[in-house]
Structure formats: C-alpha cells, structure tokens
Amino acid sequence: MTLTEAGHGAVAEAAAHPGFLSPTGVEIVFVLVGLATLGAAVVTVTTKKLVHAALWLVAALGGVAVEYLLLTAEFIAWVQVLIYVGSVVVLLLFGLMLTKAPIGPSPDADSGNRPVALAAALVSAATLVTLVVDAFRTTWIDLGTTGRGSTRVTGEALFRGWVLPFEALSVLLLAALVGAIVLSRKGKAARPGDGHGGGGTRTSGHGRTGRDGEAQG
Amino acid sequence: MDALDVLWRLLAVLLAFLVLPLLVGQAEHKAMAHMQGRVGPMYAGGFHGWAQLVADGVKFAQKEDIVPSGADRRVFQLAPAVALLPYLVVLIVIPVGDGDMVGQVVDAGVFFVLAVMGVGVLGSLMGGWASANKFSLLGGLRTAAQLMAYELPMLLAAASVAMAAGTLSLPGILDAWQWWWLPWQIVGGLVFFTAGLAELQRPPFDAPVADSEIIFGAYTEYTGLRFALFLLAEYAGIVVLSALTAVLFLGGWHGPFADTLGWVWTLLKTAVLAFVVIWLRVSYPRLREDQIQRVAWTVLVPLALFQIALTGVVKVVIQ
Amino acid sequence: MAVPGAGLAKGLAVTLRTMTRRSVTAHYPDVQPELPPRSRGVIGLFEENCTVCMLCARECPDWCIYIDSHKETMPAAAPGGRERSRNVLDRFAIDFALCMYCGICIEVCPFDALFWSPEFEYAETDIRDLTHERDTLREWMWTVPEPPALDAAAEEPKEMAAARKSAEKLAAKEAGEGQRPSGGPPSASPPRSSGATPPSSGSTPPSPSAERPGRAEGEGDA
Incomplete structure (x- = not known):
C-alpha cells in the first residue's frame, strides 16, 4: 500500500532513474539479503528435519523483515518480526513439539505430492512476480527522503485510504476468532451431552435394579 | 552521527548490558536472602559478597561444555545466543535521559522492543527441543504456551501508551508524558509488568523452568558457559522489562531536576521495578500451568482491553 | 478477606518485614556458636573417676570405645589386713569416626568419668586421627562447661x-560437743x-583448678 502511494508520487522521479548499472550500497545489500532469504526459504521446504524447517523459516521471515527495513518500511518490518517470528513460528514450534518431532530426519514427512507442490509454488511465484513487476515497473523510491515507510505514513494510509479493506480484514479475523471459540465450546458441550446420553441409557438400564434395590431397602 | 559517536553509544549499551544484569543478580542474591531471614553470599570479594556473580562466572567458564550425544548439536549450541542477544539489541533503543541519551531512536520503538523480546523466547524453545530430553521438551512446550498467552496483553498494554502519546517512538512517548498519565495508565502498567514477568518466566510464572517438577525446563541439559548465558538472558530480561515499564508507564526521566538528573530518575525507577521483580519472586508460590493460562486470558487481556478503551475515551475527551 | 488481592498484599508485606529485620544466620566460622552445656560435641574423660568397669565400652552401640587395663595389688591398709587389688587404666580411646553421639556411655558411667563437651571442631584429614586417646580425651575434659542451674523449685540432687x-x-x-565444754x-x-559447698555435686564436673591446662591448650591439641 505504501509502495503504491510511493509509486504514484514517484512517477515524476522515474524520469531521473539512476539505472541498475551502478548499484548503491543499499541495493547490493538488498540483493544479498534477498538471496539469503531465498536460500533459507528453499532449505525450509527441502530439509528433512521438521524443526529445522521451522527454524529456517525464522531465517527466511527475518530476511524479509530486513528487506522491509532496507526499504525504510520500519513499522512493517517490526510487525513482521513480532507477528511471524514471535508468534507464528512459536505456534509452529509448539505444534511440532506437541507432535514429538524427532531430533533426526523424519522420512515420513515427505508427503509424495512434491511435483504438485512445486508446480503450485512456481505458479504462485510467477503470478506474484508478474503482478509486482507490472504494478511498479520503473517506479523508483528515493530512500534518502525519510518517512516514506514510517509509522505515521503507514498509519495514515491504513486508516484513511485503506480503512475499508482494513475493517474487512478485521471482520474476517473476528469471524475466525468467534469460530474458534464456538468450535472449542462445542467440543466441550458435546462431551457432557454424550455423557448425558450415555448416562440416560445407563440409568434406564439400571433403573430396574435401582428400583429393586429401593424396594428391598 | 559520525562513526565515533556510534561506537561510543554501542560501547555504553554493551557496558550497561554487561553490568546491569549482574547488579540485578547480586541484588536478588542479597534481597532474597534477607527476605528469607538469611544473609546471602558473604565472602566473595570481601565486603558482603559483592563479587559473588563474578566468582560464579569464573566457575561457569571453567566447567566443561557438554552437548548430549542425542541432541541436535547445532540448534543446541545456538540456543543460548538466540536467547541472550535480543536483550542486548533492545537496550539500544531504551532512552535513559532527555534528548540525546538513547542508543538509537527507532521510529516504531515500542514495536521493535516487543518484537525483538519475542525473538528471545525462541532460544528457550530451541534449547528445549534440541536437548532430546523429555523435561526440556516439557519446558519448551510450557514456554511456548506461556509466550503465546502473554504476548497479547503485553502488546495491548503497550499500545495503550502509544495511543495516549500518539507515537510509537520511546523518546517520543516520554516527550509527551505528563504526570497524570500515571493514574490514567496504571492498569495498563500493571498488565504490562505482569505479562512481562510471565514472558521472562520469572516466579510466580516460572512453570516452564519449575525445578521441582521438570528439573529446569528447557535448560536442563545445559552446563557451563551456555547455561550461564541463559541465566544472563533472564537477568538482562529483568533489566529490559523494568526499564521498559519505567519508560512507558512511570515517565522515564521525568522527575524533579529532570533536565540535569534525568538519567538518574530512569535508573532509579528501573532499579525499583527490578526490586519488585525480586520481591514478587520471594513472596509468591508458583502458579500452575492452567492458572497461568487463566490469568492471561481472563484477567490480563480484559484489563488491557479496558485500558485501551479508557485511553481512547480520555484521548477523545481532552482533544 | 473481602478485599480482592488482600492475600497478595499480605504476602508482600511479610517478605518486606522480614527483610528489614536481622537475619537469623549463624556466622559460624567468624563467630563461634554459643552452645549450651551438654551439647553433643565431643566426649571428655575424667580419668580419676574411671574404675575401668568397662560399662561404657560394653554399652556402646557401635563399639567405638577401646579400654585396656591391668590389675595392681595394693598392700593392706592396716597391718594384717587383706591385700586390695585395683584396676589401672592403660588405654582409653574413643573412635569418633565410629561414634554416633548417642551418649549412652555417658549415661551408663556409674562414676561420672565421661562428660559431653560442646567442642566440635576436631575434623581431621586422616580418619585414624579421629581416634582420640586418653590424653586427648582429658584435654576435652577442661572444655566441659558448668551444667545449667536447676529450676527454682527443683528437687535437690x-x-x-x-x-x-x-x-x-x-x-x-x-x-553438742561444743555446748558441753x-x-x-x-x-x-x-x-x-x-x-x-560439697566438693563434688552430682553430675557437675570438677571445676578446673590451677594445675589443669586451660581450654586453649585443649583446642590446640585437637
């Protein structure tokens, strides 16, 4: 979102395109970090060790956060770290630990639909790359002018220009939250219900003996 | 900001990182001892055992560095660094005094701090899984569950202050701070501090390292320097949490003679909060795992949401 | 207890109050402990009271008392009387590596020759040195303190x-004699x-006299 705004603003700057032949230090770092991120991502999906995959995912997500930082989108970068590294990966690790992920490689982790996954990945990557390249083309962000990706700019864009998608997303998340609560409560409510049903049959079955017992008493 | 200036700042942060946790650790030794009617260390260094932690460090350095044969070697060895380094990074952005007395101003400072502190917990998880020990695994599980429960109230409480100040930058929040924020944000402060305690796995939220149940949780298999690094991470965490609470909720360098003695106020408030951390450890028994979760979801999250609502209402009213 | 959190505050108050009070720690190597009489530190032997009856050695549950003696015949006290024989102590040793400090030897001694002393600093690097011979046991004797005073209404010993x-x-x-003359x-x-002022009173050890070595010597011996 910021990038599009920046893109609109930077159309005029595009004329003064510095070109790719004399890269600045930031650009070199950007490419290097990108390569490292790509490498980490590839290892994530190819490694046979489950927990290693999760930890390589940390590296990949951290690399993405560094890329955001290099584009001066500070807020997005820290949110990336906070949400993905701090919570999502912790959740992943939690799940892996619950399922007793072994220390060594887990051979049964390969599901056999490798080609399908590869095809899906390639297709989505191609779509995204085409989309991004087509959307921004020669758009040039001058990193020297600070504040493009600052918290204030991001916040204003989010709550002025893009407030409707934001609210739609909020509703989606709320729906997910409510769904989770309903699911967990239903599970809890079902068990006593089952118990009641079982108990009911049992009481009807034992009813006679109980009455007999009472009669004897 | 030239290179020399940056170097000086980083050196100062490093010095604080190396000294303050030891001070807290020593204070814990002595304060806890006296709260229990003991005297604590008395010999190391001569005067009231002031050098006890130095001696401990020397002892840890001499110990053999053992990696269990069944462990995942790389992850096991990497975990202490992952646990410790985030706290060093966090210290860079905490403002000590007015104006320039901060390692580096970060625009989204609050988010930066909370994000990086969350990374530190990964160290415990890595150690817990890589040790190939059931107690370590249990400790790692509890750590993860606790982190997920307490990250939310902590974030909400911090967001309340950021809302009040209208900025995410820590020096910016302090610049906007007024004395009456103290009662205004008190609920958020309590939530933040409590959730921080839980995130550091300090008593009474120390079920992940509960020594009487699961040996020492994720750190069971660690010895020597790596274990010392985990301990150091815990105390660095206390420093960071106390400093953050002081900055966000107690006004940091604000106080009488703030223009000359601002840094003293920050350090004083941090020290008092660190003492409270120790005090709570001595006073309260450990919460059970389900109690920990219940406190997070039924007490802290609603309180934090209430604080955010209050902040919003007051903010709108005074504008 | 109606106020929520009152218990929490109470807990904090307790620890804080304890912190402001003096600690109860005994600073042992720096400050010697004040041990009461009859503390089970070490056993002293008052040789003069010993008749080599061997009761202590026999009653000792872990057989840590070694006694050697021989008989000597004494000339008759009165002319024409019978010769008396007497036991003379040759060796009296207690192996404190075996001793379990039950105090039975002291209880059974019919002649008050054994006493508890509160001295306890006699650790050794060689276990054999923990067998204290009679001279060492005598040195411990001078460290035996006076017994505590009896209760005011207590029966007389x-x-x-x-x-x-x-x-x-x-x-x-x-x-009666004086009135008559x-x-x-x-x-x-x-x-x-x-x-x-009877010379010896019950279980009171004989008060140290001038010729006996002081406590410092006893410690040096240990």
Missing part, C-alpha cells in the same frame, strides 16, 4: 542431699554453709 545430711549431722555433733554460742560455722 541426691548427692547434694546426702552431703548436706552428713554435714548437718556433723555440725550437730560439733554443736564451753557453753558458748553455737558453732561459728553454720551447718548450711558447710553443706552448700
């Missing part, structure tokens, strides 16, 4: 009562004073 009775009898006799005032020394 039997030894004291016996000594007083004999002293009173003696005094009465003296008084002189008819003066009753004896200058009232019976009570002579009865109040």
Whole structure:
C-alpha cells in the first residue's frame, strides 16, 4: 500500500532513474539479503528435519523483515518480526513439539505430492512476480527522503485510504476468532451431552435394579 | 552521527548490558536472602559478597561444555545466543535521559522492543527441543504456551501508551508524558509488568523452568558457559522489562531536576521495578500451568482491553 | 478477606518485614556458636573417676570405645589386713569416626568419668586421627562447661542431699560437743554453709583448678 502511494508520487522521479548499472550500497545489500532469504526459504521446504524447517523459516521471515527495513518500511518490518517470528513460528514450534518431532530426519514427512507442490509454488511465484513487476515497473523510491515507510505514513494510509479493506480484514479475523471459540465450546458441550446420553441409557438400564434395590431397602 | 559517536553509544549499551544484569543478580542474591531471614553470599570479594556473580562466572567458564550425544548439536549450541542477544539489541533503543541519551531512536520503538523480546523466547524453545530430553521438551512446550498467552496483553498494554502519546517512538512517548498519565495508565502498567514477568518466566510464572517438577525446563541439559548465558538472558530480561515499564508507564526521566538528573530518575525507577521483580519472586508460590493460562486470558487481556478503551475515551475527551 | 488481592498484599508485606529485620544466620566460622552445656560435641574423660568397669565400652552401640587395663595389688591398709587389688587404666580411646553421639556411655558411667563437651571442631584429614586417646580425651575434659542451674523449685540432687545430711549431722555433733565444754554460742560455722559447698555435686564436673591446662591448650591439641 505504501509502495503504491510511493509509486504514484514517484512517477515524476522515474524520469531521473539512476539505472541498475551502478548499484548503491543499499541495493547490493538488498540483493544479498534477498538471496539469503531465498536460500533459507528453499532449505525450509527441502530439509528433512521438521524443526529445522521451522527454524529456517525464522531465517527466511527475518530476511524479509530486513528487506522491509532496507526499504525504510520500519513499522512493517517490526510487525513482521513480532507477528511471524514471535508468534507464528512459536505456534509452529509448539505444534511440532506437541507432535514429538524427532531430533533426526523424519522420512515420513515427505508427503509424495512434491511435483504438485512445486508446480503450485512456481505458479504462485510467477503470478506474484508478474503482478509486482507490472504494478511498479520503473517506479523508483528515493530512500534518502525519510518517512516514506514510517509509522505515521503507514498509519495514515491504513486508516484513511485503506480503512475499508482494513475493517474487512478485521471482520474476517473476528469471524475466525468467534469460530474458534464456538468450535472449542462445542467440543466441550458435546462431551457432557454424550455423557448425558450415555448416562440416560445407563440409568434406564439400571433403573430396574435401582428400583429393586429401593424396594428391598 | 559520525562513526565515533556510534561506537561510543554501542560501547555504553554493551557496558550497561554487561553490568546491569549482574547488579540485578547480586541484588536478588542479597534481597532474597534477607527476605528469607538469611544473609546471602558473604565472602566473595570481601565486603558482603559483592563479587559473588563474578566468582560464579569464573566457575561457569571453567566447567566443561557438554552437548548430549542425542541432541541436535547445532540448534543446541545456538540456543543460548538466540536467547541472550535480543536483550542486548533492545537496550539500544531504551532512552535513559532527555534528548540525546538513547542508543538509537527507532521510529516504531515500542514495536521493535516487543518484537525483538519475542525473538528471545525462541532460544528457550530451541534449547528445549534440541536437548532430546523429555523435561526440556516439557519446558519448551510450557514456554511456548506461556509466550503465546502473554504476548497479547503485553502488546495491548503497550499500545495503550502509544495511543495516549500518539507515537510509537520511546523518546517520543516520554516527550509527551505528563504526570497524570500515571493514574490514567496504571492498569495498563500493571498488565504490562505482569505479562512481562510471565514472558521472562520469572516466579510466580516460572512453570516452564519449575525445578521441582521438570528439573529446569528447557535448560536442563545445559552446563557451563551456555547455561550461564541463559541465566544472563533472564537477568538482562529483568533489566529490559523494568526499564521498559519505567519508560512507558512511570515517565522515564521525568522527575524533579529532570533536565540535569534525568538519567538518574530512569535508573532509579528501573532499579525499583527490578526490586519488585525480586520481591514478587520471594513472596509468591508458583502458579500452575492452567492458572497461568487463566490469568492471561481472563484477567490480563480484559484489563488491557479496558485500558485501551479508557485511553481512547480520555484521548477523545481532552482533544 | 473481602478485599480482592488482600492475600497478595499480605504476602508482600511479610517478605518486606522480614527483610528489614536481622537475619537469623549463624556466622559460624567468624563467630563461634554459643552452645549450651551438654551439647553433643565431643566426649571428655575424667580419668580419676574411671574404675575401668568397662560399662561404657560394653554399652556402646557401635563399639567405638577401646579400654585396656591391668590389675595392681595394693598392700593392706592396716597391718594384717587383706591385700586390695585395683584396676589401672592403660588405654582409653574413643573412635569418633565410629561414634554416633548417642551418649549412652555417658549415661551408663556409674562414676561420672565421661562428660559431653560442646567442642566440635576436631575434623581431621586422616580418619585414624579421629581416634582420640586418653590424653586427648582429658584435654576435652577442661572444655566441659558448668551444667545449667536447676529450676527454682527443683528437687535437690541426691548427692547434694546426702552431703548436706552428713554435714548437718556433723555440725550437730560439733554443736553438742561444743555446748558441753564451753557453753558458748553455737558453732561459728553454720551447718548450711558447710553443706552448700560439697566438693563434688552430682553430675557437675570438677571445676578446673590451677594445675589443669586451660581450654586453649585443649583446642590446640585437637
């Protein structure tokens, strides 16, 4: 979102395109970090060790956060770290630990639909790359002018220009939250219900003996 | 900001990182001892055992560095660094005094701090899984569950202050701070501090390292320097949490003679909060795992949401 | 307890109050502990009281007391009388590596030759040095403190009562003798004073006299 705004603003700057032949230090770092991120991502999906995959995912997500930082989108970068590294990966690790992920490689982790996954990945990557390249083309962000990706700019864009998608997303998340609560409560409510049903049959079955017992008493 | 200036700042942060946790650790030794009617260390260094932690460090350095044969070697060895380094990074952005007395101003400072502190917990998880020990695994599980429960109230409480100040930058929040924020944000402060305690796995939220149940949780298999690094991470965490609470909720360098003695106020408030951390450890028994979760979801999250609502209402009213 | 969190505040108050009070720690190597008499530190031997009856060695549950002796015959006290034989102590040793500090030897000694001393700093690097021979045991004797005073309403010790009775009898006799020749005032020394200072009183160890070595020597020996 910021990038599009920046893109609109930077159309005029595009004329003064510095070109790719004399890269600045930031650009070199950007490419290097990108390569490292790509490498980490590839290892994530190819490694046979489950927990290693999760930890390589940390590296990949951290690399993405560094890329955001290099584009001066500070807020997005820290949110990336906070949400993905701090919570999502912790959740992943939690799940892996619950399922007793072994220390060594887990051979049964390969599901056999490798080609399908590869095809899906390639297709989505191609779509995204085409989309991004087509959307921004020669758009040039001058990193020297600070504040493009600052918290204030991001916040204003989010709550002025893009407030409707934001609210739609909020509703989606709320729906997910409510769904989770309903699911967990239903599970809890079902068990006593089952118990009641079982108990009911049992009481009807034992009813006679109980009455007999009472009669004897 | 030239290179020399940056170097000086980083050196100062490093010095604080190396000294303050030891001070807290020593204070814990002595304060806890006296709260229990003991005297604590008395010999190391001569005067009231002031050098006890130095001696401990020397002892840890001499110990053999053992990696269990069944462990995942790389992850096991990497975990202490992952646990410790985030706290060093966090210290860079905490403002000590007015104006320039901060390692580096970060625009989204609050988010930066909370994000990086969350990374530190990964160290415990890595150690817990890589040790190939059931107690370590249990400790790692509890750590993860606790982190997920307490990250939310902590974030909400911090967001309340950021809302009040209208900025995410820590020096910016302090610049906007007024004395009456103290009662205004008190609920958020309590939530933040409590959730921080839980995130550091300090008593009474120390079920992940509960020594009487699961040996020492994720750190069971660690010895020597790596274990010392985990301990150091815990105390660095206390420093960071106390400093953050002081900055966000107690006004940091604000106080009488703030223009000359601002840094003293920050350090004083941090020290008092660190003492409270120790005090709570001595006073309260450990919460059970389900109690920990219940406190997070039924007490802290609603309180934090209430604080955010209050902040919003007051903010709108005074504008 | 209606106020929520009152218990939490109370817990904090307790620890804080304890912190402001003096700690109860005994600073042992720097400050010697004040041990009461009859503390089970080490066993001292008052050789002169020992008759080599061997009761202690026999009653000892872990057989840590070693006693050697021989018999000596004494010439008859009166001419024409019978010769007396007497046990002479050759060796008396307690192996404190075996001793379990039950105190049975001290209880069973019929002649008050063994005493508890509160001294406890006699650790050794060689286990054999923990067998204390009779000279060491005698040195411990000088560290035995006075027994605590009796309760105000306590019954008098039997030894004291016996000594007083004999002293009173003696005094009465003296008084009777003195009245007849002189008819003066009753004896200058009232019976009570002579009865109040018996030479040895019950389980009281003999008070150290000038010729006995001091406590410092005993420590040095240990």
